[in-house]
Amino acid sequence: MEHGQDAAVRDEVALSMRLLRHLGSPDEPANLAFSLLSFHAVLSLLASGASGAAREQIAAFLGPAGADALASKVVSDVLAGRGGRDPEVRCAMGVWVDAALLLNPAFADAAACKLEELWSACKFKAAVRTIAFGDNPAAARAEINDWFRSETGGLVDNLLGEGSVDGSTVVVLANSLANSLANSLYFNDDWYKPFFPDLTEDGIFHVSPDAAVRVPFMIGSHQHTFMDIGCHPGFNVLRMPYCIGGGGRTFAMYIYLPDERDGLAGLVRQISSNPAALLHKTIVPKRPVMVGELKIPKFEVSFKVEASLLLRDLGLDLPFHPAADSFSAMLLGGAPHKKVAVSSVLHQCFVNGF
Known part of the structure:
Protein backbone atom coordinates (compact mmCIF):
# COMPACT_ATOMS: atom_id res chain seq x y z
CA MET A 1 0.00 0.00 0.00
CA GLU A 2 1.31 3.42 -0.88
CA HIS A 3 2.48 5.51 2.08
CA GLY A 4 -0.07 8.21 2.95
CA GLN A 5 2.34 11.11 2.70
CA ASP A 6 3.78 9.83 -0.60
CA ALA A 7 0.26 9.57 -1.99
CA ALA A 8 -0.50 13.12 -0.80
CA VAL A 9 2.64 14.47 -2.49
CA ARG A 10 1.61 12.68 -5.68
CA ASP A 11 -1.82 14.30 -5.50
CA GLU A 12 -0.24 17.70 -4.89
CA VAL A 13 2.05 17.40 -7.90
CA ALA A 14 -0.85 16.40 -10.13
CA LEU A 15 -2.97 19.32 -8.90
CA SER A 16 -0.09 21.76 -9.33
CA MET A 17 0.25 20.85 -13.00
CA ARG A 18 -3.50 21.23 -13.55
CA LEU A 19 -3.37 24.71 -12.07
CA LEU A 20 -0.24 25.60 -14.01
CA ARG A 21 -1.80 24.62 -17.34
CA HIS A 22 -4.85 26.76 -16.62
CA LEU A 23 -3.09 29.74 -15.06
CA GLY A 24 -0.32 29.98 -17.65
CA SER A 25 -1.09 31.01 -21.22
CA PRO A 26 1.48 30.40 -24.00
CA ASP A 27 -0.25 33.14 -26.01
CA GLU A 28 0.06 35.69 -23.19
CA PRO A 29 3.33 34.92 -21.39
CA ALA A 30 3.68 36.50 -17.95
CA ASN A 31 5.42 35.88 -14.68
CA LEU A 32 3.49 33.39 -12.59
CA ALA A 33 3.81 32.13 -9.02
CA PHE A 34 1.39 30.21 -6.85
CA SER A 35 1.54 28.07 -3.72
CA LEU A 36 -0.07 24.65 -3.82
CA LEU A 37 0.31 24.27 -0.06
CA SER A 38 -1.69 27.44 0.44
CA PHE A 39 -4.42 26.36 -2.01
CA HIS A 40 -4.60 22.96 -0.34
CA ALA A 41 -4.82 24.41 3.16
CA VAL A 42 -7.62 26.86 2.44
CA LEU A 43 -9.68 24.29 0.51
CA SER A 44 -9.16 21.83 3.35
CA LEU A 45 -10.50 24.46 5.74
CA LEU A 46 -13.48 25.04 3.46
CA ALA A 47 -14.19 21.30 3.42
CA SER A 48 -14.43 21.28 7.20
CA GLY A 49 -17.37 23.70 6.94
CA ALA A 50 -19.09 22.05 3.98
CA SER A 51 -21.65 19.28 3.91
CA GLY A 52 -22.96 16.69 1.52
CA ALA A 53 -21.87 16.58 -2.10
CA ALA A 54 -19.84 19.81 -1.86
CA ARG A 55 -17.65 18.38 0.89
CA GLU A 56 -17.13 15.19 -1.10
CA GLN A 57 -16.27 17.17 -4.23
CA ILE A 58 -13.64 19.27 -2.42
CA ALA A 59 -12.00 16.13 -1.00
CA ALA A 60 -12.01 14.47 -4.42
CA PHE A 61 -10.59 17.60 -6.04
CA LEU A 62 -7.63 17.56 -3.64
CA GLY A 63 -6.92 13.94 -4.53
CA PRO A 64 -7.51 10.39 -3.31
CA ALA A 65 -5.19 10.93 -0.34
CA GLY A 66 -7.83 13.19 1.18
CA ALA A 67 -8.26 16.82 2.11
CA ASP A 68 -6.01 16.77 5.18
CA ALA A 69 -3.20 14.40 4.30
CA LEU A 70 -0.69 16.78 2.77
CA ALA A 71 -1.28 20.16 4.34
CA SER A 72 -0.89 19.04 7.94
CA LYS A 73 2.04 16.71 7.17
CA VAL A 74 4.03 19.24 5.18
CA VAL A 75 3.53 22.09 7.58
CA SER A 76 4.17 20.11 10.75
CA ASP A 77 6.97 17.86 9.47
CA VAL A 78 8.72 20.16 7.01
CA LEU A 79 8.13 23.79 7.95
CA ALA A 80 8.02 23.29 11.73
CA GLY A 81 11.19 24.29 13.54
CA ARG A 82 13.42 21.61 14.97
CA GLY A 83 16.00 23.93 16.45
CA GLY A 84 18.84 25.63 14.61
CA ARG A 85 18.40 28.01 11.72
CA ASP A 86 15.13 27.75 9.80
CA PRO A 87 13.87 29.57 6.72
CA GLU A 88 11.50 32.46 7.22
CA VAL A 89 7.97 31.31 6.46
CA ARG A 90 5.16 33.84 6.61
CA CYS A 91 1.59 32.79 6.13
CA ALA A 92 -1.77 34.27 7.02
CA MET A 93 -5.21 32.75 6.89
CA GLY A 94 -8.37 33.44 8.84
CA VAL A 95 -12.11 33.24 9.20
CA TRP A 96 -14.19 36.38 9.75
CA VAL A 97 -17.93 36.17 10.40
CA ASP A 98 -20.40 39.06 10.45
CA ALA A 99 -20.97 40.33 13.98
CA ALA A 100 -24.75 39.99 13.56
CA LEU A 101 -24.37 36.22 13.13
CA LEU A 102 -22.76 33.41 15.07
CA LEU A 103 -20.49 30.70 13.79
CA ASN A 104 -21.67 27.21 14.54
CA PRO A 105 -19.53 26.20 17.56
CA ALA A 106 -18.66 22.89 15.91
CA PHE A 107 -17.29 24.66 12.82
CA ALA A 108 -15.58 27.39 14.90
CA ASP A 109 -13.78 24.72 16.94
CA ALA A 110 -12.86 22.73 13.84
CA ALA A 111 -11.64 25.85 12.04
CA ALA A 112 -9.56 27.03 15.01
CA CYS A 113 -7.97 23.59 15.41
CA LYS A 114 -7.27 23.25 11.71
CA LEU A 115 -5.78 26.74 11.43
CA GLU A 116 -3.59 26.09 14.45
CA GLU A 117 -2.57 22.69 13.10
CA LEU A 118 -1.74 24.04 9.66
CA TRP A 119 0.01 27.26 10.58
CA SER A 120 1.49 26.79 14.06
CA ALA A 121 4.80 26.08 12.30
CA CYS A 122 4.83 29.52 10.74
CA LYS A 123 5.68 32.91 12.14
CA PHE A 124 2.12 34.14 12.30
CA LYS A 125 -1.05 32.78 13.85
CA ALA A 126 -4.34 32.53 12.00
CA ALA A 127 -7.50 34.42 12.93
CA VAL A 128 -11.07 33.43 13.77
CA ARG A 129 -12.89 36.72 14.42
CA THR A 130 -16.17 38.61 14.19
CA ILE A 131 -16.46 41.77 12.12
CA ALA A 132 -19.26 44.18 11.13
CA PHE A 133 -19.78 43.53 7.42
CA GLY A 134 -23.36 44.79 7.40
CA ASP A 135 -22.76 48.06 9.28
CA ASN A 136 -19.66 49.20 7.38
CA PRO A 137 -18.36 46.83 4.68
CA ALA A 138 -15.62 49.24 3.57
CA ALA A 139 -14.23 49.40 7.10
CA ALA A 140 -14.50 45.61 7.40
CA ARG A 141 -12.56 45.13 4.15
CA ALA A 142 -9.90 47.61 5.33
CA GLU A 143 -9.58 45.81 8.67
CA ILE A 144 -9.02 42.44 7.00
CA ASN A 145 -6.53 43.92 4.53
CA ASP A 146 -4.67 45.59 7.39
CA TRP A 147 -4.47 42.25 9.18
CA PHE A 148 -2.99 40.51 6.14
CA ARG A 149 -0.60 43.42 5.58
CA SER A 150 0.60 43.32 9.17
CA GLU A 151 0.90 39.55 9.39
CA THR A 152 3.01 39.33 6.21
CA GLY A 153 5.32 42.25 6.89
CA GLY A 154 3.69 44.39 4.20
CA LEU A 155 4.26 41.84 1.43
CA VAL A 156 0.55 41.15 0.94
CA ASP A 157 -1.23 44.45 0.36
CA ASN A 158 -4.88 45.08 -0.51
CA LEU A 159 -5.69 41.38 -0.82
CA LEU A 160 -9.45 42.07 -0.77
CA GLY A 161 -10.11 44.46 -3.62
CA GLU A 162 -12.95 46.91 -4.18
CA GLY A 163 -16.33 45.19 -4.23
CA SER A 164 -15.10 41.95 -2.68
CA VAL A 165 -17.02 42.73 0.53
CA ASP A 166 -20.46 44.35 0.81
CA GLY A 167 -23.28 44.64 3.32
CA SER A 168 -24.63 41.18 2.52
CA THR A 169 -21.34 39.36 3.11
CA VAL A 170 -21.71 36.88 5.96
CA VAL A 171 -18.31 35.15 6.09
CA VAL A 172 -14.82 35.84 4.80
CA LEU A 173 -12.86 32.51 5.12
CA ALA A 174 -17.04 38.10 -0.45
CA ASN A 175 -19.88 39.11 -1.57
CA SER A 176 -23.63 38.65 -1.94
CA LEU A 177 -24.39 36.16 0.82
CA ALA A 178 -21.15 34.35 0.17
CA ASN A 179 -17.95 33.11 1.67
CA SER A 180 -14.68 34.52 0.44
CA LEU A 181 -11.48 32.54 0.81
CA ALA A 182 -8.27 34.49 1.10
CA ASN A 183 -4.81 33.16 1.85
CA SER A 184 -1.18 34.06 1.46
CA LEU A 185 2.17 32.34 1.90
CA TYR A 186 5.71 33.75 2.01
CA PHE A 187 9.00 31.78 2.13
CA ASN A 188 12.44 33.34 2.51
CA ASP A 189 15.88 31.81 3.02
CA ASP A 190 19.53 32.30 2.03
CA TRP A 191 21.33 30.31 -0.64
CA TYR A 192 23.65 27.58 0.66
CA LYS A 193 26.19 28.89 -1.85
CA PRO A 194 25.58 32.66 -1.79
CA PHE A 195 26.14 35.05 -4.66
CA PHE A 196 28.33 38.10 -4.08
CA PHE A 299 13.86 38.28 -10.09
CA GLU A 300 10.95 39.11 -7.86
CA VAL A 301 7.46 37.85 -8.59
CA SER A 302 4.24 38.71 -6.79
CA PHE A 303 1.19 37.08 -8.32
CA LYS A 304 -2.41 37.64 -7.24
CA VAL A 305 -5.37 35.80 -8.70
CA GLU A 306 -9.09 35.52 -8.13
CA ALA A 307 -9.31 31.78 -8.65
CA SER A 308 -13.02 30.96 -8.45
CA LEU A 309 -13.49 30.68 -12.23
CA LEU A 310 -10.29 28.64 -12.48
CA LEU A 311 -11.48 26.18 -9.84
CA ARG A 312 -14.89 25.88 -11.47
CA ASP A 313 -13.28 25.18 -14.84
CA LEU A 314 -11.29 22.40 -13.15
CA GLY A 315 -14.47 20.78 -11.87
CA LEU A 316 -14.83 22.24 -8.37
CA ASP A 317 -18.23 23.84 -8.91
CA LEU A 318 -20.62 22.81 -6.12
CA PRO A 319 -19.19 25.19 -3.47
CA PHE A 320 -20.08 28.12 -5.74
CA HIS A 321 -23.78 27.25 -6.18
CA PRO A 322 -26.06 29.05 -3.68
CA ALA A 323 -28.87 26.62 -4.47
CA ALA A 324 -26.78 23.75 -3.09
CA ASP A 325 -26.74 25.49 0.32
CA SER A 326 -23.63 23.56 1.29
CA PHE A 327 -22.31 25.94 3.97
CA SER A 328 -25.30 27.08 6.02
CA ALA A 329 -24.12 24.76 8.80
CA MET A 330 -21.20 27.16 9.33
CA LEU A 331 -23.65 29.54 10.98
CA LEU A 332 -25.57 28.87 14.17
CA GLY A 333 -29.06 27.93 13.11
CA GLY A 334 -28.15 28.66 9.52
CA ALA A 335 -28.69 32.00 7.79
CA PRO A 336 -32.47 32.57 7.74
CA HIS A 337 -33.86 32.91 4.21
CA LYS A 338 -30.30 32.93 2.90
CA LYS A 339 -28.26 30.27 1.22
CA VAL A 340 -24.52 30.57 1.62
CA ALA A 341 -22.04 29.84 -1.17
CA VAL A 342 -18.47 30.70 -2.10
CA SER A 343 -18.24 33.75 -4.37
CA SER A 344 -14.50 34.33 -4.56
CA VAL A 345 -11.21 32.59 -3.85
CA LEU A 346 -8.28 35.00 -3.55
CA HIS A 347 -4.69 33.80 -3.68
CA GLN A 348 -1.40 35.72 -3.56
CA CYS A 349 2.15 34.36 -3.76
CA PHE A 350 5.46 36.25 -3.49
CA VAL A 351 8.81 34.89 -4.77
CA ASN A 352 12.10 36.75 -4.39
CA GLY A 353 14.95 35.17 -6.33
CA PHE A 354 17.98 37.01 -5.00
Whole structure:
Protein backbone atom coordinates (compact mmCIF):
# COMPACT_ATOMS: atom_id res chain seq x y z
CA MET A 1 0.00 0.00 0.00
CA GLU A 2 1.31 3.42 -0.88
CA HIS A 3 2.48 5.51 2.08
CA GLY A 4 -0.07 8.21 2.95
CA GLN A 5 2.34 11.11 2.70
CA ASP A 6 3.78 9.83 -0.60
CA ALA A 7 0.26 9.57 -1.99
CA ALA A 8 -0.50 13.12 -0.80
CA VAL A 9 2.64 14.47 -2.49
CA ARG A 10 1.61 12.68 -5.68
CA ASP A 11 -1.82 14.30 -5.50
CA GLU A 12 -0.24 17.70 -4.89
CA VAL A 13 2.05 17.40 -7.90
CA ALA A 14 -0.85 16.40 -10.13
CA LEU A 15 -2.97 19.32 -8.90
CA SER A 16 -0.09 21.76 -9.33
CA MET A 17 0.25 20.85 -13.00
CA ARG A 18 -3.50 21.23 -13.55
CA LEU A 19 -3.37 24.71 -12.07
CA LEU A 20 -0.24 25.60 -14.01
CA ARG A 21 -1.80 24.62 -17.34
CA HIS A 22 -4.85 26.76 -16.62
CA LEU A 23 -3.09 29.74 -15.06
CA GLY A 24 -0.32 29.98 -17.65
CA SER A 25 -1.09 31.01 -21.22
CA PRO A 26 1.48 30.40 -24.00
CA ASP A 27 -0.25 33.14 -26.01
CA GLU A 28 0.06 35.69 -23.19
CA PRO A 29 3.33 34.92 -21.39
CA ALA A 30 3.68 36.50 -17.95
CA ASN A 31 5.42 35.88 -14.68
CA LEU A 32 3.49 33.39 -12.59
CA ALA A 33 3.81 32.13 -9.02
CA PHE A 34 1.39 30.21 -6.85
CA SER A 35 1.54 28.07 -3.72
CA LEU A 36 -0.07 24.65 -3.82
CA LEU A 37 0.31 24.27 -0.06
CA SER A 38 -1.69 27.44 0.44
CA PHE A 39 -4.42 26.36 -2.01
CA HIS A 40 -4.60 22.96 -0.34
CA ALA A 41 -4.82 24.41 3.16
CA VAL A 42 -7.62 26.86 2.44
CA LEU A 43 -9.68 24.29 0.51
CA SER A 44 -9.16 21.83 3.35
CA LEU A 45 -10.50 24.46 5.74
CA LEU A 46 -13.48 25.04 3.46
CA ALA A 47 -14.19 21.30 3.42
CA SER A 48 -14.43 21.28 7.20
CA GLY A 49 -17.37 23.70 6.94
CA ALA A 50 -19.09 22.05 3.98
CA SER A 51 -21.65 19.28 3.91
CA GLY A 52 -22.96 16.69 1.52
CA ALA A 53 -21.87 16.58 -2.10
CA ALA A 54 -19.84 19.81 -1.86
CA ARG A 55 -17.65 18.38 0.89
CA GLU A 56 -17.13 15.19 -1.10
CA GLN A 57 -16.27 17.17 -4.23
CA ILE A 58 -13.64 19.27 -2.42
CA ALA A 59 -12.00 16.13 -1.00
CA ALA A 60 -12.01 14.47 -4.42
CA PHE A 61 -10.59 17.60 -6.04
CA LEU A 62 -7.63 17.56 -3.64
CA GLY A 63 -6.92 13.94 -4.53
CA PRO A 64 -7.51 10.39 -3.31
CA ALA A 65 -5.19 10.93 -0.34
CA GLY A 66 -7.83 13.19 1.18
CA ALA A 67 -8.26 16.82 2.11
CA ASP A 68 -6.01 16.77 5.18
CA ALA A 69 -3.20 14.40 4.30
CA LEU A 70 -0.69 16.78 2.77
CA ALA A 71 -1.28 20.16 4.34
CA SER A 72 -0.89 19.04 7.94
CA LYS A 73 2.04 16.71 7.17
CA VAL A 74 4.03 19.24 5.18
CA VAL A 75 3.53 22.09 7.58
CA SER A 76 4.17 20.11 10.75
CA ASP A 77 6.97 17.86 9.47
CA VAL A 78 8.72 20.16 7.01
CA LEU A 79 8.13 23.79 7.95
CA ALA A 80 8.02 23.29 11.73
CA GLY A 81 11.19 24.29 13.54
CA ARG A 82 13.42 21.61 14.97
CA GLY A 83 16.00 23.93 16.45
CA GLY A 84 18.84 25.63 14.61
CA ARG A 85 18.40 28.01 11.72
CA ASP A 86 15.13 27.75 9.80
CA PRO A 87 13.87 29.57 6.72
CA GLU A 88 11.50 32.46 7.22
CA VAL A 89 7.97 31.31 6.46
CA ARG A 90 5.16 33.84 6.61
CA CYS A 91 1.59 32.79 6.13
CA ALA A 92 -1.77 34.27 7.02
CA MET A 93 -5.21 32.75 6.89
CA GLY A 94 -8.37 33.44 8.84
CA VAL A 95 -12.11 33.24 9.20
CA TRP A 96 -14.19 36.38 9.75
CA VAL A 97 -17.93 36.17 10.40
CA ASP A 98 -20.40 39.06 10.45
CA ALA A 99 -20.97 40.33 13.98
CA ALA A 100 -24.75 39.99 13.56
CA LEU A 101 -24.37 36.22 13.13
CA LEU A 102 -22.76 33.41 15.07
CA LEU A 103 -20.49 30.70 13.79
CA ASN A 104 -21.67 27.21 14.54
CA PRO A 105 -19.53 26.20 17.56
CA ALA A 106 -18.66 22.89 15.91
CA PHE A 107 -17.29 24.66 12.82
CA ALA A 108 -15.58 27.39 14.90
CA ASP A 109 -13.78 24.72 16.94
CA ALA A 110 -12.86 22.73 13.84
CA ALA A 111 -11.64 25.85 12.04
CA ALA A 112 -9.56 27.03 15.01
CA CYS A 113 -7.97 23.59 15.41
CA LYS A 114 -7.27 23.25 11.71
CA LEU A 115 -5.78 26.74 11.43
CA GLU A 116 -3.59 26.09 14.45
CA GLU A 117 -2.57 22.69 13.10
CA LEU A 118 -1.74 24.04 9.66
CA TRP A 119 0.01 27.26 10.58
CA SER A 120 1.49 26.79 14.06
CA ALA A 121 4.80 26.08 12.30
CA CYS A 122 4.83 29.52 10.74
CA LYS A 123 5.68 32.91 12.14
CA PHE A 124 2.12 34.14 12.30
CA LYS A 125 -1.05 32.78 13.85
CA ALA A 126 -4.34 32.53 12.00
CA ALA A 127 -7.50 34.42 12.93
CA VAL A 128 -11.07 33.43 13.77
CA ARG A 129 -12.89 36.72 14.42
CA THR A 130 -16.17 38.61 14.19
CA ILE A 131 -16.46 41.77 12.12
CA ALA A 132 -19.26 44.18 11.13
CA PHE A 133 -19.78 43.53 7.42
CA GLY A 134 -23.36 44.79 7.40
CA ASP A 135 -22.76 48.06 9.28
CA ASN A 136 -19.66 49.20 7.38
CA PRO A 137 -18.36 46.83 4.68
CA ALA A 138 -15.62 49.24 3.57
CA ALA A 139 -14.23 49.40 7.10
CA ALA A 140 -14.50 45.61 7.40
CA ARG A 141 -12.56 45.13 4.15
CA ALA A 142 -9.90 47.61 5.33
CA GLU A 143 -9.58 45.81 8.67
CA ILE A 144 -9.02 42.44 7.00
CA ASN A 145 -6.53 43.92 4.53
CA ASP A 146 -4.67 45.59 7.39
CA TRP A 147 -4.47 42.25 9.18
CA PHE A 148 -2.99 40.51 6.14
CA ARG A 149 -0.60 43.42 5.58
CA SER A 150 0.60 43.32 9.17
CA GLU A 151 0.90 39.55 9.39
CA THR A 152 3.01 39.33 6.21
CA GLY A 153 5.32 42.25 6.89
CA GLY A 154 3.69 44.39 4.20
CA LEU A 155 4.26 41.84 1.43
CA VAL A 156 0.55 41.15 0.94
CA ASP A 157 -1.23 44.45 0.36
CA ASN A 158 -4.88 45.08 -0.51
CA LEU A 159 -5.69 41.38 -0.82
CA LEU A 160 -9.45 42.07 -0.77
CA GLY A 161 -10.11 44.46 -3.62
CA GLU A 162 -12.95 46.91 -4.18
CA GLY A 163 -16.33 45.19 -4.23
CA SER A 164 -15.10 41.95 -2.68
CA VAL A 165 -17.02 42.73 0.53
CA ASP A 166 -20.46 44.35 0.81
CA GLY A 167 -23.28 44.64 3.32
CA SER A 168 -24.63 41.18 2.52
CA THR A 169 -21.34 39.36 3.11
CA VAL A 170 -21.71 36.88 5.96
CA VAL A 171 -18.31 35.15 6.09
CA VAL A 172 -14.82 35.84 4.80
CA LEU A 173 -12.86 32.51 5.12
CA ALA A 174 -17.04 38.10 -0.45
CA ASN A 175 -19.88 39.11 -1.57
CA SER A 176 -23.63 38.65 -1.94
CA LEU A 177 -24.39 36.16 0.82
CA ALA A 178 -21.15 34.35 0.17
CA ASN A 179 -17.95 33.11 1.67
CA SER A 180 -14.68 34.52 0.44
CA LEU A 181 -11.48 32.54 0.81
CA ALA A 182 -8.27 34.49 1.10
CA ASN A 183 -4.81 33.16 1.85
CA SER A 184 -1.18 34.06 1.46
CA LEU A 185 2.17 32.34 1.90
CA TYR A 186 5.71 33.75 2.01
CA PHE A 187 9.00 31.78 2.13
CA ASN A 188 12.44 33.34 2.51
CA ASP A 189 15.88 31.81 3.02
CA ASP A 190 19.53 32.30 2.03
CA TRP A 191 21.33 30.31 -0.64
CA TYR A 192 23.65 27.58 0.66
CA LYS A 193 26.19 28.89 -1.85
CA PRO A 194 25.58 32.66 -1.79
CA PHE A 195 26.14 35.05 -4.66
CA PHE A 196 28.33 38.10 -4.08
CA PRO A 197 26.63 41.45 -4.85
CA ASP A 198 29.77 42.92 -6.42
CA LEU A 199 29.71 40.17 -9.08
CA THR A 200 26.26 41.20 -10.34
CA GLU A 201 26.28 42.09 -14.05
CA ASP A 202 23.64 43.28 -16.48
CA GLY A 203 22.88 40.93 -19.35
CA ILE A 204 20.31 39.92 -21.94
CA PHE A 205 17.42 37.68 -20.87
CA HIS A 206 15.23 36.23 -23.64
CA VAL A 207 11.55 36.27 -22.73
CA SER A 208 10.58 34.86 -26.14
CA PRO A 209 12.31 33.99 -29.43
CA ASP A 210 11.73 37.55 -30.64
CA ALA A 211 11.95 39.59 -27.43
CA ALA A 212 14.69 40.20 -24.90
CA VAL A 213 15.20 42.45 -21.91
CA ARG A 214 18.30 43.66 -20.11
CA VAL A 215 18.33 42.55 -16.46
CA PRO A 216 20.88 42.14 -13.63
CA PHE A 217 22.35 38.65 -13.38
CA MET A 218 23.80 36.95 -10.31
CA ILE A 219 27.20 35.65 -11.41
CA GLY A 220 28.64 32.53 -9.81
CA SER A 221 31.91 32.61 -7.88
CA HIS A 222 34.42 29.87 -7.08
CA GLN A 223 31.76 28.33 -4.82
CA HIS A 224 29.68 27.59 -7.88
CA THR A 225 32.34 25.66 -9.83
CA PHE A 226 30.40 22.47 -9.19
CA MET A 227 26.60 22.52 -9.24
CA ASP A 228 23.71 20.07 -9.11
CA ILE A 229 22.53 19.91 -12.72
CA GLY A 230 20.40 17.34 -14.49
CA CYS A 231 20.55 17.17 -18.29
CA HIS A 232 17.51 15.75 -20.11
CA PRO A 233 16.19 15.71 -23.68
CA GLY A 234 14.94 19.22 -24.38
CA PHE A 235 15.75 20.78 -21.00
CA ASN A 236 18.16 21.06 -18.08
CA VAL A 237 17.43 21.33 -14.36
CA LEU A 238 19.50 23.30 -11.86
CA ARG A 239 19.12 22.58 -8.15
CA MET A 240 19.86 25.59 -5.93
CA PRO A 241 19.88 24.55 -2.25
CA TYR A 242 19.08 26.93 0.58
CA CYS A 243 20.90 26.95 3.90
CA ILE A 244 20.43 23.85 6.00
CA GLY A 245 17.76 24.33 8.64
CA GLY A 246 17.22 22.88 12.07
CA GLY A 247 17.44 19.10 12.27
CA GLY A 248 19.42 18.95 9.01
CA ARG A 249 16.35 19.73 6.87
CA THR A 250 17.06 21.17 3.43
CA PHE A 251 15.06 23.24 0.97
CA ALA A 252 15.97 23.90 -2.65
CA MET A 253 14.83 25.82 -5.70
CA TYR A 254 14.72 23.82 -8.93
CA ILE A 255 15.14 25.85 -12.12
CA TYR A 256 13.90 24.14 -15.30
CA LEU A 257 15.41 25.62 -18.47
CA PRO A 258 14.28 24.51 -21.94
CA ASP A 259 16.91 24.18 -24.64
CA GLU A 260 14.96 26.36 -27.06
CA ARG A 261 13.96 29.98 -26.46
CA ASP A 262 10.37 29.12 -27.37
CA GLY A 263 10.45 25.84 -25.47
CA LEU A 264 8.67 26.84 -22.26
CA ALA A 265 5.18 25.76 -23.37
CA GLY A 266 6.55 22.45 -24.61
CA LEU A 267 8.42 21.93 -21.35
CA VAL A 268 5.21 22.47 -19.36
CA ARG A 269 3.43 19.91 -21.54
CA GLN A 270 6.32 17.47 -21.12
CA ILE A 271 6.30 17.81 -17.34
CA SER A 272 2.52 17.53 -17.27
CA SER A 273 2.68 14.20 -19.06
CA ASN A 274 4.79 12.67 -16.28
CA PRO A 275 4.90 15.06 -13.29
CA ALA A 276 5.79 12.43 -10.70
CA ALA A 277 9.07 11.69 -12.51
CA LEU A 278 10.00 15.09 -13.90
CA LEU A 279 9.29 16.98 -10.65
CA HIS A 280 10.95 14.42 -8.38
CA LYS A 281 14.19 15.33 -6.62
CA THR A 282 15.99 12.54 -8.51
CA ILE A 283 15.62 14.64 -11.68
CA VAL A 284 19.02 16.05 -10.61
CA PRO A 285 21.85 13.53 -10.02
CA LYS A 286 23.41 13.40 -6.56
CA ARG A 287 26.91 14.05 -7.90
CA PRO A 288 27.56 17.74 -8.81
CA VAL A 289 28.99 18.56 -12.23
CA MET A 290 31.47 21.23 -13.25
CA VAL A 291 30.01 24.34 -14.87
CA GLY A 292 31.85 26.86 -16.99
CA GLU A 293 29.85 29.91 -15.90
CA LEU A 294 26.73 30.29 -13.78
CA LYS A 295 24.43 33.26 -14.46
CA ILE A 296 20.97 33.53 -12.92
CA PRO A 297 18.76 36.58 -13.47
CA LYS A 298 17.62 38.36 -10.32
CA PHE A 299 13.86 38.28 -10.09
CA GLU A 300 10.95 39.11 -7.86
CA VAL A 301 7.46 37.85 -8.59
CA SER A 302 4.24 38.71 -6.79
CA PHE A 303 1.19 37.08 -8.32
CA LYS A 304 -2.41 37.64 -7.24
CA VAL A 305 -5.37 35.80 -8.70
CA GLU A 306 -9.09 35.52 -8.13
CA ALA A 307 -9.31 31.78 -8.65
CA SER A 308 -13.02 30.96 -8.45
CA LEU A 309 -13.49 30.68 -12.23
CA LEU A 310 -10.29 28.64 -12.48
CA LEU A 311 -11.48 26.18 -9.84
CA ARG A 312 -14.89 25.88 -11.47
CA ASP A 313 -13.28 25.18 -14.84
CA LEU A 314 -11.29 22.40 -13.15
CA GLY A 315 -14.47 20.78 -11.87
CA LEU A 316 -14.83 22.24 -8.37
CA ASP A 317 -18.23 23.84 -8.91
CA LEU A 318 -20.62 22.81 -6.12
CA PRO A 319 -19.19 25.19 -3.47
CA PHE A 320 -20.08 28.12 -5.74
CA HIS A 321 -23.78 27.25 -6.18
CA PRO A 322 -26.06 29.05 -3.68
CA ALA A 323 -28.87 26.62 -4.47
CA ALA A 324 -26.78 23.75 -3.09
CA ASP A 325 -26.74 25.49 0.32
CA SER A 326 -23.63 23.56 1.29
CA PHE A 327 -22.31 25.94 3.97
CA SER A 328 -25.30 27.08 6.02
CA ALA A 329 -24.12 24.76 8.80
CA MET A 330 -21.20 27.16 9.33
CA LEU A 331 -23.65 29.54 10.98
CA LEU A 332 -25.57 28.87 14.17
CA GLY A 333 -29.06 27.93 13.11
CA GLY A 334 -28.15 28.66 9.52
CA ALA A 335 -28.69 32.00 7.79
CA PRO A 336 -32.47 32.57 7.74
CA HIS A 337 -33.86 32.91 4.21
CA LYS A 338 -30.30 32.93 2.90
CA LYS A 339 -28.26 30.27 1.22
CA VAL A 340 -24.52 30.57 1.62
CA ALA A 341 -22.04 29.84 -1.17
CA VAL A 342 -18.47 30.70 -2.10
CA SER A 343 -18.24 33.75 -4.37
CA SER A 344 -14.50 34.33 -4.56
CA VAL A 345 -11.21 32.59 -3.85
CA LEU A 346 -8.28 35.00 -3.55
CA HIS A 347 -4.69 33.80 -3.68
CA GLN A 348 -1.40 35.72 -3.56
CA CYS A 349 2.15 34.36 -3.76
CA PHE A 350 5.46 36.25 -3.49
CA VAL A 351 8.81 34.89 -4.77
CA ASN A 352 12.10 36.75 -4.39
CA GLY A 353 14.95 35.17 -6.33
CA PHE A 354 17.98 37.01 -5.00
